[in-house]
Amino acid sequence: xxLTSRALxxxxxxxxxxxxxxxxxxxxxxxxxxxxxxxxDVWLAPSPRTLGVDRSVPVQVRLGESVxxxxxxxxxxxxxxxxxxxxxxxxxxxxxxxxxxxxxSGGERTRVTTxxxxxxxxxxxxxxxxxxxxxxxxVAARQASLEVPGRVRVLHPFPSRQHIxxxxxxxxxxxxxxxxRVRGQGTEFDSLRDYVEGDDVRxxxxxxxxxxRDLVVRTWQPEQHRxxxxxxxxxxxxxxxxxxxxxLDSGMDAALFLTAIAGHARDRVHVxxxxxxxxxxxxxxxxxxxxxxxxxxxAPVDAQLVEADWRLMAAEVQRSGxxxxxxxxxxxxxxxxxxEGLLPVLPALAARHRVVIASVADPAVDxxxxxxxxxxxxxxxxxxxxxxxxxxxxxxxFRSLGVDVLDETPDRLPLALVDHYLALKxxxxx
Amino acid sequence: xxxxxxxxxxxxxxxVIAMGVAALAAIAIATTPPGDAMDPxxxxxxxxxxxxxxxxxxxxxxxxxxxxxxxxxxLREQDDDTTVVVANTSNLGTxxxxxxxxxxxxxxxxxxxxxxxxxxxxxxxxxxALPIGAAVQVDSRCNIGPVDEGDSLIxxxxxxxxxxxxxxxxxxxxxxxxxxxxxxxGEGAGEHGAGLLDLPSTSGHPDLxxxxxxxxxxxxxxxxxxxxxxxxxxxxxxxRLVWYQPDxxxxxxxxxxxxxxxxxxxxxxxxxxxxxxxxxxxxxxxRRLGRLVREPLPVVVRAVETTxxxxxxxxxxxxxxxxxxxxxxATIDRLRARLGLRRGDSLETVARAIAAATGxxxxxxxxxxxxxxxxxxxxxxxxxxxxxxxxEKAHRP
Numbered sequence: 001x002x003l004t005s006r007a008l009x010x011x012x013x014x015x016x017x018x019x020x021x022x023x024x025x026x027x028x029x030x031x032x033x034x035x036x037x038x039x040x041d042v043w044l045a046p047s048p049r050t051l052g053v054d055r056s057v058p059v060q061v062r063l064g065e066s067v068x069x070x071x072x073x074x075x076x077x078x079x080x081x082x083x084x085x086x087x088x089x090x091x092x093x094x095x096x097x098x099x100x101x102x103x104x105s106g107g108e109r110t111r112v113t114t115x116x117x118x119x120x121x122x123x124x125x126x127x128x129x130x131x132x133x134x135x136x137x138x139v140a141a142r143q144a145s146l147e148v149p150g151r152v153r154v155l156h157p158f159p160s161r162q163h164i165x166x167x168x169x170x171x172x173x174x175x176x177x178x179x180x181r182v183r184g185q186g187t188e189f190d191s192l193r194d195y196v197e198g199d200d201v202r203x204x205x206x207x208x209x210x211x212x213r214d215l216v217v218r219t220w221q222p223e224q225h226r227x228x229x230x231x232x233x234x235x236x237x238x239x240x241x242x243x244x245x246x247x248l249d250s251g252m253d254a255a256l257f258l259t260a261i262a263g264h265a266r267d268r269v270h271v272x273x274x275x276x277x278x279x280x281x282x283x284x285x286x287x288x289x290x291x292x293x294x295x296x297x298x299a300p301v302d303a304q305l306v307e308a309d310w311r312l313m314a315a316e317v318q319r320s321g322x323x324x325x326x327x328x329x330x331x332x333x334x335x336x337x338x339x340e341g342l343l344p345v346l347p348a349l350a351a352r353h354r355v356v357i358a359s360v361a362d363p364a365v366d367x368x369x370x371x372x373x374x375x376x377x378x379x380x381x382x383x384x385x386x387x388x389x390x391x392x393x394x395x396x397x398f399r400s401l402g403v404d405v406l407d408e409t410p411d412r413l414p415l416a417l418v419d420h421y422l423a424l425k426x427x428x429x430x
Numbered sequence: 431x432x433x434x435x436x437x438x439x440x441x442x443x444x445x446v447i448a449m450g451v452a453a454l455a456a457i458a459i460a461t462t463p464p465g466d467a468m469d470p471x472x473x474x475x476x477x478x479x480x481x482x483x484x485x486x487x488x489x490x491x492x493x494x495x496x497x498x499x500x501x502x503x504x505l506r507e508q509d510d511d512t513t514v515v516v517a518n519t520s521n522l523g524t525x526x527x528x529x530x531x532x533x534x535x536x537x538x539x540x541x542x543x544x545x546x547x548x549x550x551x552x553x554x555x556x557x558x559a560l561p562i563g564a565a566v567q568v569d570s571r572c573n574i575g576p577v578d579e580g581d582s583l584i585x586x587x588x589x590x591x592x593x594x595x596x597x598x599x600x601x602x603x604x605x606x607x608x609x610x611x612x613x614x615x616g617e618g619a620g621e622h623g624a625g626l627l628d629l630p631s632t633s634g635h636p637d638l639x640x641x642x643x644x645x646x647x648x649x650x651x652x653x654x655x656x657x658x659x660x661x662x663x664x665x666x667x668x669x670r671l672v673w674y675q676p677d678x679x680x681x682x683x684x685x686x687x688x689x690x691x692x693x694x695x696x697x698x699x700x701x702x703x704x705x706x707x708x709x710x711x712x713x714x715x716x717r718r719l720g721r722l723v724r725e726p727l728p729v730v731v732r733a734v735e736t737t738x739x740x741x742x743x744x745x746x747x748x749x750x751x752x753x754x755x756x757x758x759x760a761t762i763d764r765l766r767a768r769l770g771l772r773r774g775d776s777l778e779t780v781a782r783a784i785a786a787a788t789g790x791x792x793x794x795x796x797x798x799x800x801x802x803x804x805x806x807x808x809x810x811x812x813x814x815x816x817x818x819x820x821x822e823k824a825h826r827p
Contacts, residue, residue, distance in 0.1 A: 003710060011707050022694075022699055026699060246729075365737055368741070374811065375745070375808075378814045379744040383743075
């Protein structure tokens with residue numbers, strides 16, 4: 001039950017009879033009358049629980065884009081239902097206006113839409129729908145909160161997808177159209193074609209040239225059907241924010257970009273995200289499907305304040321196949337965390353697979369390093385140099401195991417990682 | 431030095447507080463609360479015990495009450511051969527005064543000391559009370575029973591002007607203002623009320639004597655001039671004296687009804703309605719349209735926080751040698767990579783290479799990258815700037 005402002009005016013209207021008959025009993029009688037009017041109005045108001053409310057909301061939306069959640073409200077009774085409806089969403093769902101006016105005559109059906117512009121990645125679950133229906137006098141209303149389940153998955157914005165065309169162009173160059181000089185494990189003979197100026201003379205197929213009496217070159221397909229395993233660390237070190245975005249989000253961007261490009265290059269991609277438990281594991285043969293699944297599965301994954309269990313992650317990598325693979329570990333180069341957790345399991349992993357460690361560097365450390373103004377600036381610069389030195393030491397330890405280390409700022413990391421992958425592919429090192 | 435000044439400051443404060451407490455105590459001792467003036471048992475200068483004692487010696491039966499209920503019971507028991515006195519009217523509420531008037535209709539005489547106009551109205555005495563501002567001494571210039579011509583009363587601090595409707599009112603101790611040349615005929619001169627009004631009994635009140643003096647009959651003043659004689663004659667006229675010393679409860683007791691007439695009758699019920707309306711407004715505004723929605727908040731930690739904290743730690747510890755060593759090592763590492771030297775090369779080799787690249791003397795470079803640690807913050811800042819200059823020069827010779 002709820003009262004409206006009309007009930008207030010009704011009570012204040014009692015001043016008229018009180019002036020005419022100034023006595024305490026007048027007040028009591030008037031209040032009694034008001035109570036009766038309110039009770040009758042509540043009794044006459046339609047029950048909000050009888051309304052039929054159905055929600056239709058898109059399954060997912062990319063962060064930064066808007067989506068509308070629609071509620072289909074049906075009035076099954078004969079009485080007119082008018083009042084307000086609130087479609088409650090958590091603040092990070094960015095609901096623009098959650099209150100809607102309802103005016104439904106008997107049997108009518110209407111649709112109310114709430115515009116959502118989510119402000120954070122992850123699952124946004126709709127809260128209850130609250131309906132307040134006024135009585136015919138408009139003095140009081142009946143109110144009820146209804147459970148109408150709804151969920152929007154807010155996807156990673158994947159900003160590096162703008163670079164996909166340029167890297168696909170690079171990939172096409174690697175493809176059969178260019179004469180490959182180097183043959184790797186997975187390179188396959190593609191075709192013979194006429195020599196054009198600029199082709200490597202070493203790829204001329206002399207036997208075919210002799211038959212054709214024209215210069216003919218062999219072309220090789222780049223390696224295909226290689227396995228790429230991307231491991232995304234969601235432990236405490238990934239929770240640290242760089243320019244108001246967690247490191248995890250930048251790492252995710254790089255992982256998705258690599259998934260997209262590797263899918264186009266017909267490699268099989270696994271994406272594993274986890275810390276002490278595996279939070280997501282995406283794999284498949286269909287390249288479009290894998291990218292789609294990865295975007296969707298990684299959306300609700302958030303960094304946890306726990307230490308990563310690298311033994312478990314290594315076991316998960318081994319379980320996804322014994323074939324040699326490119327293992328990309330996306331984790332911040334935090335010396336203490338990695339030297340104790342990752343370093344012991346890395347030799348076994350590096351012996352079996354080609355391992356690349358991709359780390360999100362903090363440009364703020366670089367800014368601190370250049371501080372020379374005051375004494376506190378210099379102390380901070382010394383601290384930043386120390387941080388850099390520690391990272392270098394850790395990276396050096398990894399490199400000595402034959403592991404490639406990429407340490408780049410958030411905007412550079414996806415490109416650096418994919419370029420590294422393309423370089424490996426070009427050299428047939430996958 | 432510090433301790434002494436602190437003690438001195440504490441001492442000054444203690445002295446100030448002690449003086450304040452002493453002053454408050456002195457004021458409390460020196461002043462009699464208004465309700466205690468003319469207390470029939472009061473032995474101080476403001477009390478009335480002397481008058482009571484003398485009256486009792488002269489065979490007057492003095493009964494003292496401090497509530498209107500006690501007075502009412504005593505008067506209902508017997509009201510002839512009785513004088514009623516209200517020696518202190520500061521706690522006499524209008525309701526109590528009206529009750530007193532009703533109950534005392536049969537008494538011989540009622541004496542009221544320095545009542546206000548409102549109290550007079552409650553007693554149905556048609557007179558106005560006006561302040562004087564000082565206690566003065568006035569001659570009687572009248573002859574009624576208790577007051578003789580030529581009596582002089584000291585301590586008059588209130589004057590009374592009888593209203594137009596009052597007849598047979600005797601005014602005593604008239605207050606006159608004399609003009610500059612001494613006679614009573616000048617402009618602005620003449621009578622301005624009186625220190626004592628004697629109102630003969632009417633249907634509304636008994637024989638009523640109003641005295642405009644709060645302290646004239648108190649222990650301290652009663653022996654002066656003719657005050658004692660006037661007091662004894664006023665209060666000792668009957669064998670029984672009911673001494674009413676109202677306490678604070680009588681100030682509000684039964685006071686309603688008289689003032690309520692000024693407000694319109696519908697105001698209070700309307701205010702009740704408005705109050706109810708305020709409660710309803712709170713209910714209306716306070717009713718929430720559905721519950722609050724919980725927001726699971728993410729962890730917010732800046733990645734650079736550990737580095738900044740380490741910088742603050744260096745600064746707090748004033749660890750200049752370590753800060754300098756870290757900065758030097760970083761510069762050497764970068765220049766080593768830049769100049770194509772190996773990790774194992776000695777510092778001297780590196781310094782020589784740097785000197786060659788920058789065109790600076792080897793000694794200076796060696797001093798910069800491996801000299802003694804700076805002794806103060808200024809030297810540290812200078813060292814850091816020199817190191818970055820060196821690097822810049824090596825990059826762009």
